[in-house]
Amino acid sequence: MKNEGTKVSRDVLDSFLLELKRGTLVLGVLTQLATPQYGYALVVLLEDKKIPVEAGTLYPLLRRLEKQGVLQSEWETEASKPRKYYQLSQYGKEVYDQLCEEWFGISDHLNRIIRGEV
Amino acid sequence: MDYIDRYVYAVGKRFSGKQRQEIEQELRSNIEDMVEGMDEKEPYAQRVEATLMQLGKPENIAQEYQGGKRYLIGPSYYETYLMILKIVVAAVLGGISVAMLVRAIFVTDKSLLPLFSDYLSALFAGALQAFAWITLVFVTLERSGQTKLLTDANHEPWSLEDLPAIPKKQARISRTESVVGIILSTLFYTFIIVMIYSAPHLLGLIYSQNGELVVIPMFQVFVLQGLMPFWITIFILSLLKEMANLFFGRWTIKLSLITIVLTLISTVLAVMIFANPEIWHLDFAQQVMAQMNLEFDFISFWEQIKRWIVPIIVLAGALEIIEALFKGIRYGYKKDA
Known part of the structure; x- marks a missing residue:
């Protein structure tokens, strides 16, 4: 009975966690794109920094962000194999800055509420 | 190599023209990078398999590329x-x-x-x-x-x-x-x-x-x-x-x-x-x-x-x-x- 209870709450917790990660995904990706990166390098970078992202989610996301004008890309063909490098566009930088500010606001407020300081 | 080709094809076939070419090319180079990034002691075929399994169903990736689900009747x-x-x-x-x-x-x-x-x-x-x-x-x-x-x-x-x-x-x-x-x-x-x-x-x-x-x-x-x-x-x-x-x-x-x-x-x-x-x-x-x-x-x-x-x-x-x-x-x- 008790086991069943913990199992259900684990499922619920997982789904909330998934939502939370999905919500911060774009911000996490944008943090690494001040300099040009290609898809797989970005996966490794984010994983090293403890913000793991599914490769299958990341590659399409990069393309979508490019379509929205947030990223710009360039094919690097001089290396042994061609790679597509992504980087924040001018517009993307502005978006990123504002997004960061919002993030600080949200996380500050939430942290303070959680800690009972407000 | 065979599995990579098949995987890339399975994702790409949902697109056409230049878009398809771009998506396939990029996905392929990412997959190859992922395979190379794995532990080199593993046999190559196993690394390919692990990489593709990690990427998940080609349908899902294709859907992500399309930017969301599309319905005949939503x-x-x-x-x-x-x-x-x-x-x-x-x-x-x-x-x-x-x-x-x-x-x-x-x-x-x-x-x-x-x-x-x-x-x-x-x-x-x-x-x-x-x-x-x-x-x-x-x-x-x-x-x-x-x-x-x-x-x-x-x-x-x-x-x-x-x-x-x-x-x-x-x-x-x-x-x-x-x-x-x-x-x-x-x-x-x-x-x-x-x-x-x-x-x-x-x-x-x-x-x-x-x-x-x-x-x-x-x-x-x-x-x-x-x-x-x-x-x-x-x-x-x-x-x-x-x-x-x-x-x-x-x-x-x-x-x-x-x-x-x-x-x-x-x-x-x-x-x-x-x-x-x-x-x-x-x-x-x-x-x-x-x-x-x-x-x-x-x-x-x-x-x-x-x-x-x-x-x-x-x-x-x-x-x-x-x-x-x-x-x-x-x-x-x-x-x-």
Whole structure:
């Protein structure tokens, strides 16, 4: 009975966690794109920094962000194999800055509420 | 290498042209990077397998590239679609059953097997037709979802003023009534259509003679069958009318306009059917007179009926249009509702 209870709450917790990660995904990706990166390098970078992202989610996301004008890309063909490098566009930088500010606001407020300081 | 090729192909085949080429090229170089990034002590084939499994189903990646799910009939219509589909298919099967039963009563040859196989194939064809037409209607709705035929646009700015007032009782259209309307008109028109198609000679005056049922056909079989598309269109229009009622749930100007247009078309079609003097069987009245030993002049009475049938259809259509117009204007304006 008790086991069943913990199992259900684990499922619920997982789904909330998934939502939370999905919500911060774009911000996490944008943090690494001040300099040009290609898809797989970005996966490794984010994983090293403890913000793991599914490769299958990341590659399409990069393309979508490019379509929205947030990223710009360039094919690097001089290396042994061609790679597509992504980087924040001018517009993307502005978006990123504002997004960061919002993030600080949200996380500050939430942290303070959680800690009972407000 | 084989698996990588197949994987890239499985994702890319959902795209075309330059887009496909780009997606495939990028995905391939990422996959190769991932494989190289793995522990080099593992055999190559195993690294490929692990990489592709990690990427997940190609369908999902392709969907991500497409930027979200796409529907033939999306969540906003799906429930209604299912409901209408069930109702109409059930009613079509019902209408066909009644029509085939009528036909069976008049079969002199008592072998039931051909009749039964006729019945089954009619059921199958009917259900298929109903399914196809309803699906077509809803797919069209889904496609035009961004234009605003039946739903108000979701993305336009709105104010509290846009909230429709709770409709007065008279302005509401009962859901049950619409559903019953769908059932009844499906039963009726399916019956008519199946009869015209498979046993048009049975549409007429039926009487019993020496314990045998005899029919005096009222219609000219071939002319009636030639007008089949008209009947089917009238049927579909009447369904569309009831479905619009169901969607709106209350009288509005828009619903009123839709009702008026649909009624206008089906009235014109009905007039075209019955204004054609050739649909009537030539000596229906004479036969009735002769067979039934009537004492009054049925022939001129029948002439009168034929003369009045078109005006009655027009009058019925006009009444419906006037009602729709009245209710649309009376209850359609927000301030007045």
